[in-house]
Amino acid sequence: MPNQPLTSRIEDAAAMLRKAQKVAILTGAGVSKESGVPTFRDALEGYWQNYNPEDLATPAAFKRNPRLVWEWYESRRSRVGSVQPNPGHVAIAEIERLLPEVLVITQNVDGLHRRAGSREVIELHGDITQHKCFDDCKGNPTLIDLDSFVWDKSNPPPYCPHCHSAYVRPNVVWFTEALPPDALHRALDFVSRCEVILVVGTSGVVQPAASLPYQAKRYGGAKVIDVNPIPDEITSIADVFLQGRSGEVLPEMVRLLRA
Ligand code: APR
Numbered sequence: 001m002p003n004q005p006l007t008s009r010i011e012d013a014a015a016m017l018r019k020a021q022k023v024a025i026l027t028g029a030g031v032s033k034e035s036g037v038p039t040f041r042d043a044l045e046g047y048w049q050n051y052n053p054e055d056l057a058t059p060a061a062f063k064r065n066p067r068l069v070w071e072w073y074e075s076r077r078s079r080v081g082s083v084q085p086n087p088g089h090v091a092i093a094e095i096e097r098l099l100p101e102v103l104v105i106t107q108n109v110d111g112l113h114r115r116a117g118s119r120e121v122i123e124l125h126g127d128i129t130q131h132k133c134f135d136d137c138k139g140n141p142t143l144i145d146l147d148s149f150v151w152d153k154s155n156p157p158p159y160c161p162h163c164h165s166a167y168v169r170p171n172v173v174w175f176t177e178a179l180p181p182d183a184l185h186r187a188l189d190f191v192s193r194c195e196v197i198l199v200v201g202t203s204g205v206v207q208p209a210a211s212l213p214y215q216a217k218r219y220g221g222a223k224v225i226d227v228n229p230i231p232d233e234i235t236s237i238a239d240v241f242l243q244g245r246s247g248e249v250l251p252e253m254v255r256l257l258r259a
Contacts, residue, residue, distance in 0.1 A: 124187065
């Protein structure tokens with residue numbers, strides 16, 4: 001019913017969730033926007049405004065100018081460290097507590113789902129607070145603690161303390177790189193068996209994450225609930241489109257689930 005008011009659509013969505021045993025929650029940058037984390041597709045700010053993010057977030061960009069890419073990630077990392085989970089993240093963690101089996105699959109690298117209390121989280125695109133060897137010299141990922149060895153902080157990035165030949169880089173998935181196979185495999189397996197997939201704050205344009213709601217619908221016959229202030233690439237297959245901010249829509253959904 002396209003003209004149904006939002007409150008009654010949230011009730012429909014809550015009813016779908018209440019009946020489900022297995023629920024996948026796919027999130028994107030929109031869920032962190034109300035925390036103040038800028039999305040990739042937002043215009044870059046300050047010093048970075050003359051750069052295109054797709055030219056900073058690739059292995060080729062890092063090879064071309066490792067210091068530039070390192071400093072861009074440092075600025076994003078310090079932003080992430082200074083923000084807090086918002087009511088959307090908190091509601092997602094609460095949905096995990098209220099329903100039998102919930103898996104959060106996020107494209108975000110900010111760690112805010114875990115900080116909000118979500119326990120079952122797959123980070124498809126990595127974690128911006130972690131670092132690894134550019135050459136994966138000890139297997140992928142070789143996580144490296146930047147405080148565990150001596151390096152010249154005034155001249156980043158450091159060389160890998162294991163192989164000493166490749167630079168240390170952020171543990172995130174860059175454009176043109178493959179997703180961590182285990183994370184993707186687990187996400188695909190879960191969505192093909194879930195009964196509902198709740199999609200929150202993603203434009204649905206970056207593959208393979210964007211294909212997960214399609215997989216859920218095709219293989220498991222799952223219902224698709226989409227939360228976004230504007231229609232996105234998933235909206236056309238959504239059984240319920242909740243047009244609004246995740247920090248407003250999701251707490252209301254939790255209120256109904258608790259009732
Ligand atoms: N609540 C919910 N959704 C919101 C909100 C909000 N408060 N504010 C914005 N959005 C929506 C936008 O309308 C947009 O559709 O969030 C979406 C964010 O889209 P993108 O910036 O494209 O982010 P995402 O889909 O996560 O991008 C996927 O691409 O940039 C790469 O690796 C990066 O993980 C990222 C991936």
